[in-house]
Amino acid sequence: MKTAERQFTTISGVPIDPLYDQPVAALPAPGEFPYTRGIHRDMYRGKLWTMRQFSGFATPEETNRRYHYLLAQGQTGLSVAFDLPTLMGYDADHVMSLGEVGKCGASVCSLEDMEILFHGIPLGDVTVSMTINSPASVLWAMYLAVAEQQGVDWTRLSGTLQNDILKEYIAQKEYIFPPRPSMRLVTDTIEFGARHTPKFNPISISGYHIREAGSTAVQELAFTLRDGMEYVDWALQRGMAVDDFAPRLSFFFNAHSDFFEEIAKYRAARKIWALAMRDRYGSRSERSQKLRFHAQTAGCSLTWQQPYNNVVRTALQAMAAVLGGAQSLHTNSLDEAYALPGEHAVTIALRTQQVLAYESGIPNTPDPLGGSYFLEKLTADTEDAANDYIRRIDRMGGMIPAIEAGFPQTEIAAASYRYQREVEEGERVIVGVNRFQSPDPPIELLQIDESSGHHQSAKLSALKQRRDNQKVRKNLDALMRAAEGTENTMPYILDAVRSYATLGEICDSLRSVFGTYQETAHL
Amino acid sequence: MAHPIRVLVAKPGLDGHDRGAKVIARALRDAGMEVIYTGLRQTPEMIVNAALQEDVQVIGLSILSGAHNAIVPRVLELLREKDMMDVKVIVGGIVPDEDAAALKKEGVAAVFQPGASLDAIVTFIRGAVPESNVQS
Known part of the structure; x- marks a missing residue:
């Protein structure tokens, strides 16, 4: 394609001019408002x-x-x-x-x-x-x-x-x-x-x-x-x-x-x-x-x-x-x-x-x-x-x-x-994908099997046996009451966490107060 | 006149990466197919029920979280239970070669890995859904 016909754009589709040569105004130095050149002088x-x-x-x-x-x-x-x-x-x-x-x-x-x-x-x-x-x-x-x-x-x-x-x-x-x-x-x-x-x-x-x-x-x-x-x-x-x-x-x-x-x-x-x-x-x-x-x-x-x-x-x-x-x-x-x-x-x-x-x-x-x-x-x-x-x-x-x-x-x-x-359409070239393809040698990959799930579930059961479950219940109830009101929830979450309430239990407590979100899919 | 091919594009599991699923849904629609997109966080049961309700010929599963080995076989099992084995299941996402081979052995019609072209996916679906299945 002749360059005259070809569109040059950034990857986001912003057109690029053939040449930039307009004088540039002097800018505040790095470390000076509005910090275009950086937030620190050095x-x-x-x-x-x-x-x-x-x-x-x-x-x-x-x-x-x-x-x-x-x-x-x-x-x-x-x-x-x-x-x-x-x-x-x-x-x-x-x-x-x-x-x-x-x-x-x-x-x-x-x-x-x-x-x-x-x-x-x-x-x-x-x-x-x-x-x-x-x-x-x-x-x-x-x-x-x-x-x-x-x-x-x-x-x-x-x-x-x-x-x-x-x-x-x-x-x-x-x-x-x-x-x-x-x-x-x-x-x-x-x-x-x-x-x-x-x-x-x-x-x-x-x-x-x-x-x-x-x-x-x-x-x-x-x-x-x-x-x-x-x-x-x-x-x-x-x-x-x-x-x-x-x-x-x-x-x-x-x-x-x-x-x-x-x-x-x-x-x-x-x-x-x-x-x-x-x-x-x-x-x-x-x-x-x-x-x-x-x-x-x-x-x-x-x-x-x-x-x-x-x-x-x-x-x-x-x-x-x-x-x-x-x-x-x-x-x-x-x-x-x-x-x-x-x-x-x-x-x-x-x-x-x-x-x-x-x-x-x-x-x-x-x-x-x-x-x-x-x-x-x-x-x-x-x-x-x-x-x-x-x-x-x-x-x-x-x-x-x-x-x-x-x-x-x-x-x-x-x-x-x-x-x-x-x-x-080939208007954007991705090297090795839509141009310049060639076979590639396999690479070694990190494998994660299902054992993490079993390990984590076993730890959870043991934890629920060991901890003070009454204290957990009390802290989760207090969190729910705070969530229903307007208080800052952080101190209540901290108490729940310190008593080893699980992430799922704490989030379920909040779900019961706040409900959950379902999006309408936008295609 | 032949009816268009009907495809369910589904996002199973907890994975929220829906860029690929949305691009594929639009591309299939542009190619003249009828596309139903489930949205996020569907269980295998929800997906198979939607496929039944919507009377689709193809289910496209998009999974990028690595949970495909747990989720896809369950979808196939439910399709067998409901006597819906004529529905083609295709999988797209981050699926290593060994897993792709194993899933195909279990009954997945095709696995499209990163870099697969939209055209290849459209062509595959058109080839995989026999004319006789397209009610006229």
């Missing part, structure tokens, strides 16, 4: 990003061994992957847990499992991120209880709870309760955190899953930031002052394959958030206005075919995240189109970050691409397009009415179908 010269590999599989015992291995390899933070029953608030012995225990992450059914998960890991020294949403307050309570047992004061705890329920309705779909009671639980954790855990991020407002569900870069950005505003609105309605909780709101974005589009997305994210915090919410604290984010390379970009190519994809995506000023980063393993990563594959993924940090020279100066004609234009266009979406959602009455109307879901499904059609 950026990675002062401190490298945290290398935080998302990890968890099978039983808490096996996952604990993996954590010790990763820390020994030089990883600087932990990130817990829970299995699907845990994410959905079911114990391992529940009928819906059939075949799912330990498959997508570690199974954690009670405080006992959380104790095993962090055995020998000093919670006062290691920062821990937990990917848990609908039952986030329960898992967080277990974590806080383990810290108590280790004698670590909560004020020393540093880490992140994902706890972003809105993106579950939009994309990831691991929801239990309807939106409003779910938002109340999230607000309870934000309020509790502001009082008791000043260094812990009670929420990580996530675009990652929105992007994995097939959104464009602009949709990822807009829906995530608008979700963030929804959490701010709820906390303000609770009576909190914006600068008392906003400094601990954190974000999580995808690092997808279109290199410049991703860097533009991170830069635009910081600018939109800084302006929104100052102008929409009247924040006066720099810490509230600085958007901090974790990035993970794009799982959906990994191919089953020729899996070693995934190492290269991941390296490029990680580079975009670093050039975009991420505070922490997960790099995917080459085998993740097949299974949870094996030890060898996860080591290569971690080494990829270490090569970027110590060999590439990129961390030597903040925002090294700032001032590029192309990048600055793309950043401005991304900001405008995201603001258009944010205004549309404002006009719908906020994110909850938008979700109930199926708006973000339908936008994402349409983008995802459009992309797949382009792949199908």
Whole structure:
């Protein structure tokens, strides 16, 4: 095809001009409002990003061994992957847990499992991120209880709870309760955190899953930031002052394959958030206005075919995240189109970050691409397009009415179908899949069998024999009464957890008060 | 005039990853088939009941969580119990080669792994549903 006829677009379909050469206005320096160029003046010269590999599989015992291995390899933070029953608030012995225990992450059914998960890991020294949403307050309570047992004061705890329920309705779909009671639980954790855990991020407002569900870069950005505003609105309605909780709101974005589009997305994210915090919410604290984010390379970009190519994809995506000023980063393993990563594959993924940090020279100066004609234009266009979406959602009455109307879901499904059609027509090339195919050698995979389910179920029966069941019942009743009222539920969840009430029992108590959510499927 | 092929696209288990199921549902619809999408978190019993109610010729199961070895055989068992073995079961998602071979042995008509083209899936379904089964 002649270049004159060919359309050049980003992976999200944004048209790219033949040349960018318009003068670029001078930008505020890194560390200066609105932080387009980064939230720190010295950026990675002062401190490298945290290398935080998302990890968890099978039983808490096996996952604990993996954590010790990763820390020994030089990883600087932990990130817990829970299995699907845990994410959905079911114990391992529940009928819906059939075949799912330990498959997508570690199974954690009670405080006992959380104790095993962090055995020998000093919670006062290691920062821990937990990917848990609908039952986030329960898992967080277990974590806080383990810290108590280790004698670590909560004020020393540093880490992140994902706890972003809105993106579950939009994309990831691991929801239990309807939106409003779910938002109340999230607000309870934000309020509790502001009082008791000043260094812990009670929420990580996530675009990652929105992007994995097939959104464009602009949709990822807009829906995530608008979700963030929804959490701010709820906390303000609770009576909190914006600068008392906003400094601990954190974000999580995808690092997808279109290199410049991703860097533009991170830069635009910081600018939109800084302006929104100052102008929409009247924040006066720099810490509230600085958007901090974790990035993970794009799982959906990994191919089953020729899996070693995934190492290269991941390296490029990680580079975009670093050039975009991420505070922490997960790099995917080459085998993740097949299974949870094996030890060898996860080591290569971690080494990829270490090569970027110590060999590439990129961390030597903040925002090294700032001032590029192309990048600055793309950043401005991304900001405008995201603001258009944010205004549309404002006009719908906020994110909850938008979700109930199926708006973000339908936008994402349409983008995802459009992309797949382009792949199908060969307009988008995926190396090794729709071009440059060749046979690939088999790779070794991590196998997780059904034994985790049996192991976890046996532990649950033993626990229920051993614990004070009257105390459990009393604590669950108290939690239900609190849930029916307007009190903060966290202290009641903590009491239930400390008496070894299981995740399933606590979530069932909340289900009985809040009901459950069924979505209308939007094709 | 021949009636269109009817397909039930189902998401069993706890897995919430519905991107693939939705793309396939739209692609089959664009190819002229009638598609019923179950939505999330269906048990094998719910899926087979829906297949019966909706009188489909094909059930497409989308599973990305690794639970296929527990869930798919149960769907096949229920189809046998209800004398619905003429309904073709196809599986899409993250299914390793060994598991795919085992599932086919148990009666699954086809397994589509990551990277499978929409066209291949449409073509397979058209070939697998004999004309005589399409009521006119």
